[in-house]
Amino acid sequence: MSDEREWGFDTRQVHAGQRPDPYTGARAVPIFQTASYVFEDAESAAAYFNLQEYGNTYSRIMNPTTAAFEERVASLEGGVGAVAFASGLAAQAAALFTLLEPGDHVVAQAALYGGTITQLKHLQRKLGFDVTFVDGDSIDAWRAALRPETKALFGETIGNPGGNVLDLEAVAEVAHEHGALLIVDNTFATPYLCRPAEYGADVVVHSATKFIGGHGTSIGGVVVDSGSFDFANGRFPVVTDPSPAYHGLAFIETYGVYGYLMKLRAESLRDLGACLSPFNAFLFLQGLETLSLRMDRHVANAQAVAEWLEPHPGVARVRHAGLPSSPYHELAQRYLPLGAGSIFAFDLEGGRDTARTFVESLRVWSHLANVGDAKSLVIHPASTTHRQLSDEELAGAGIGPGTIRLSVGIESVDDLIWDLGQAL
């Protein structure tokens, strides 16, 4: 019988969500590479499809390997559960799709991942909701953007590539005073460095492709519900009312604190279809087992690299919240006491040409569009990840022509610094 022991983070990153397979005794999580599942009998089949019983029906909606990954992330984030998706963008699209109706409104910080900005702008036109982008550092700006139809506020624990840190508690308070949710993308911090739910975030989303997987092998995403938001506050009939898309089931009345996640899975994942493959879930589970160990090295290396870059004559500015010169240093000490992440940008003294020469001269750092790999990565945002943005939007996201983004890996830090030195 289980007691109330509060298991440590490192124990949960190895064990949560996975029990030895009762059929074979396999200690590693089995990869259940199956599209479908045989029913015990016709009544069980009906009970599963009615959601009266927790049962496996079809791997677009649930899979035992994926479920182990989902429960582990939920445990590490301190949530009541999680639903995995084929990518981080699929995860956040589904999180919003479950909450919003045409005419609804979302407030998001302007300094978001470029792919998120593009996604929100595209989706609002297609789906008929409205998004206002605000200066995430200004609590007044968040509050001023609220409308009667505002249902969610969206931000990132650590911004990309500005190194901005969100004042989670203050923004959560603005959201909750309005009866709206705070959704936080916690990809760059990981639940090891920060658990936004502890500061009031209601829903946490991740690109698992990054530090969760940790080795740049797989694309995936996940949505975690903290379980703290009162969907029955009268502002979310789309979540609480009997669902026409599920034969009149009222998800919150029936599943209580688990209602949003059930709806996210049984309707949004079912209808959007962007499910995580069981093999990718397996790789993410392997990644999670060493999350804290890798993150300790990532943040130590990043801090050393940032401190080396800052006084370098070829460098105009380093934007890492672990540096006392960062305007986000204080927020980082409060929300990210173990380290301000390992993804940050710096600005070269020169412009686009200097940036291109620098990126092409590196030997250990890989020039590619990803972050959160064990390997050190580098990119020039203005010509790649943020290419779709106008100059004005680029400036809003804090990106200049000579801005270089680093994702500091877990190699020998002397080698990383040597390589930067010879390329600068």
Place this chain on the structure above:
Amino acid sequence: MSYEDPRTIQSILHRARTIAIVGLSPNELRASHFVGYYLRRHGYTVIPVNPREESILGARSFASVAEIPEHVDVVDVFRAPEAVPAIAEEAVAAGAGALWLQYGVISPEGAEIAERGGLDVVMDRCMKVEHARYLGRMHWLGFNTGEITSSRSHG
């Protein structure tokens, strides 16, 4: 004393055989019906308590806990909090083992009556969810059960 104690919850789920569900709805889309259906499926004898119905889930429905002729292990309540103290009195009189108050059925007064009468009490928890967490398949859908185990016996 917490009314959400994991040991109490598990002990009730393991020992109980007969569960009276007060406020069990015949509408299969209501939460109470989900819970009744689920508990019956998992081997418990479910006794409906609903004065407006003859039978629910194939079992005779009683007007009150006091009218149930057999022994009841758990009285599981889906009623407004104001109704709970009277139900708790009946549960004590009937010699039930536990009073279980579902999500949102919050009645410190009812809980105290049952506790004084020697019953185990659980409040603001769903019997289906807790069964699925500790004995069932909640982990199949990515919910955080809080369970950590290296034993092969857990399904």
